[in-house]
Amino acid sequence: MILMKDIVRDGDPVLRATAQQLDFPLNDETKQLAHDMMEFLVNSQDPKIAEKHQLRAGVGLAAPQVGQSIQMAALLVPGEDDEILLQEVIVNPKITRSSVRQAALAEGEGCLSVDRDIPGYVPRADKVTVRYQNLDGEEKELKLKDYPAIVIQHEIDHLNGHLFYDHINQTEPFSLPKNTIILS
Numbered sequence: 001m002i003l004m005k006d007i008v009r010d011g012d013p014v015l016r017a018t019a020q021q022l023d024f025p026l027n028d029e030t031k032q033l034a035h036d037m038m039e040f041l042v043n044s045q046d047p048k049i050a051e052k053h054q055l056r057a058g059v060g061l062a063a064p065q066v067g068q069s070i071q072m073a074a075l076l077v078p079g080e081d082d083e084i085l086l087q088e089v090i091v092n093p094k095i096t097r098s099s100v101r102q103a104a105l106a107e108g109e110g111c112l113s114v115d116r117d118i119p120g121y122v123p124r125a126d127k128v129t130v131r132y133q134n135l136d137g138e139e140k141e142l143k144l145k146d147y148p149a150i151v152i153q154h155e156i157d158h159l160n161g162h163l164f165y166d167h168i169n170q171t172e173p174f175s176l177p178k179n180t181i182i183l184s
């Protein structure tokens with residue numbers, strides 16, 4: 001199982017590289033990694049398992065964060081009352097449409113690969129259309145808005161060498177570009 005010690009931290013060049021596209025069929029190692037990444041997210045959202053293994057909660061995990069510079073990320077976004085809004089492993093994702101309207105989480109963002117709090121709004125598109133392949137290589141499309149859209153953009157950033165704080169206005173961290181809503 002993936003533990004916090006397996007998660008690469010800011011400063012490691014793998015987090016600033018553009019990850020490699022994957023060809024299909026995926027080999028067994030890549031399929032196992034996909035499983036392990038999703039298992040980490042499930043474990044990290046289970047209070048007992050997270051406590052036992054000292055896991056930070058995660059709603060997304062990108063392969064570069066476990067040292068694998070490949071275009072793959074796991075998403076597990078819970079909704080209200082244990083509903084699951086989004087559970088998917090995305091391969092070779094591309095954002096094909098982004099809304100003009102932007103959104104930022106009221107509490108800012110964190111990252112499993114960044115051990116320090118970095119305050120400030122992280123403006124992102126409020127709605128995105130993402131085309132990707134699933135683990136079987138089937139072409140899929142997701143249309144997401146608000147929190148799930150923020151999460152998938154955070155993860156796709158990881159595949160392209162970006163970290164959340166790259167988007168924070170350095171001089172006025174809590175300034176908001178026009179057309180930007182705050183998500184509480």
Ligand SMILES: O=C(O)C[C@@H](Cc1ccccc1)[C@H](O)SCc1ccccc1
Pocket residue numbers: 057058059060061062108109110111112113150151154155158
């Ligand atoms: O480091 C990661 O990629 C996982 C992040 C993803 C993320 C952070 C902020 C905003 C959107 C996505 C972790 O999930 S950070 C911890 C966390 C846990 C639950 C809810 C929000 C953030």
Ligand code: NI
Pocket residue numbers: 110111112113154158
């Ligand atoms: Ni992150």
